[in-house]
Amino acid sequence: MARTSEVDQDEEQARSTLLESNSSNNGATSMQTLMNIIVSIVGTGVLGLPYAFRTAGWLAGSLGVITAALLSYYCMLLLVQCKRRAIVVLEGGGEENRIETYGDLGARAFGAKGRFLTELMIVISQLGGTIVFLLFIGENLSSVFSGRHRISPSVFILILLPLQIALSFITSLKVLAPFSALADACNVLAMAFVIKEDVKQLQSFGGSRIAFNGVWSLPFACGVAVYCFDGFALTLSLEKSMARPKKFPWVLLQAFIGVCIVYTCFGVLGYLAFGDNTMDIITLNLPNSLSSIIVKLGVSMALALTFPMSMHPIKEIMEAKLKSRKSITLRAARVIMVVAVAVLATAAPDFSVLISFIGSTLCALLSFILPALYHLKLVNNLSVWERVLDYIIFVIGIVFAACGTCAAITGHFKN
Structure with missing residues (x-):
């Protein structure tokens, strides 16, 4: 039987902590899996949705969120179907080589190159997510403490750097898990507070609100929407964690319906409330009241404490490659990695x-x-329509990536 590599074992251990906390010995229930799916999808990206709706228009933004949800849901089901079909029974024995991670799926499809590409994309995506964390923290702290003279968010990112370096030496996911739960609770609190302020602003609704802001605004808004639904690295682990995996598609559908409704309402309300004044992080539109300051500080500090959790899959892969977890070289590599991410965050757009x-x-x-x-x-044995749909999704992904990259580089997304 082909053995699972050390890298995959470490990655799976890192990603399964959330699942283990809500699972019994017989597997997770449907409700537990539903909560895990929501936690794996919802993050800080949702606070950028109102600005995406401002950029594309409230109708175009809503359609973008719904389209991203439909495509993401279907493609997650494709991964599960691939996992269930790509089981190899070895000759001479009944042992099975099962697909347990996204990397395993890449290896089964295209060998070592497929695994390398899949895991590389996951690591880079996770790295981008950590930079988003730091940008969010810097922007929010800057809005709280700047006063008359604005202090650059980069200053706050660098101020928090010693804390991030110290936390990087915590290797126990059990220690870090409560901070992740705290960050999720703070995100929910922030969304609830923003919605309350949106409703207050709507009472004095003024000015026009655009429904559709041109074709070039769509890639930007859709890119934000796709980012908000990103949870593919955990899809196979979530399905595997269930006591009754056959129910996973229905549970996943419930999660996507709920999250899609919340995302759409949150984006529309935020844009309708603040119009052209909608900031790229909606919490920056909150008034300078004590309650809003507490919300901003709470979310920022929770994310600062959760930062090591978001870095953990990257650290696991790095440590597996170095194969010297207790060496000085490994400790130095952790510090260099955190510093590099912080520097990239200060230079990020x-x-x-x-x-x-x-x-x-x-x-x-x-x-x-x-x-x-x-x-x-x-x-095997795909119907003609299944093959056609796969090719359509593949082409959509290529075109979407090209248009989104072009819009970001040329700056067509700016109003």
């Missing part, structure tokens, strides 16, 4: 620009292109 770029490139590859390609490669 605006929050909304970055999440749109990541969504249009890396997330498009992981969410649409690779699932369709692996489905065509691994699943």
Whole structure:
């Protein structure tokens, strides 16, 4: 039997912590899996949706979120179908070589090169997500403490650097898991507070609101939407964690319906409330009241403490490659990695620009292109319509990635 590599074992251990916390010995229930799916999808990107709706228009933004949800849901099902079909029974024994990670799927489809490409995209995407974390923290702290003279978000990112370096030496995911739960709770609190302020602003609704802002605004808004639905690295682990995996498609559908409704309402309300004044991070539109300051500080500090969790899959792969977990070289590599991410965050573009770029490139590859390609490669006896749909999704992913990258580079997304 082909053995799972050390890298995959480490990655799976890192990604399965959330699943283990809500699973019994017999597997997770449907409700537990539903909560895990929501946690794996919803993140800080949602706070950039109102600005995406401002850029594309409230109607175009809504259609973009719905389209991203439909395609993401279908492509996650493609991964599950690939996993179930791509089981190799070895000659002379009943042992099975099962697909457990996205990297395993890449290896089964295209060998070592397929695994390398899949894992590389996951690592780069995760790296982009950590930079988004730091940008969000810097922007929010800058809005709280700047006063008359604006302090650059980069200053706050560098101020928090010693804390991030210290936290990088925590290797126990059990220690880090509560901070992740705290960050999720703070995100929900921030969304609830923003919606309350949106409703207050709507009472004095003024000015026009655009429904459709031109073709070139769509790649930007869709990139943000795709980023907000990114959870493909955990799809196979979530399905595997269930006591009754056959129910996974229905549970996944429930999660996507709920999240899609929340995303659409959140984006529309934010744009309708603030119009052309909508900021790339909606919390920056909050008034300078004590409650809003507490929300901003709470979300920022929770994310600062969660930063090591988001870096953990990258650290696991790096440590597996170095094969010297207790050496000075490994400790130095951790510090260098955190410093490098912080430096990249200080040089990164605006929050909304970055999440749109990541969504249009890396997330498009992981969410649409690779699932369709692996489905065509691994699943036999596909009907004509299934093959046609796979090719359509593959082409959509390529065109979307090209248009999103072009829009980000040329700056056509700016109003």
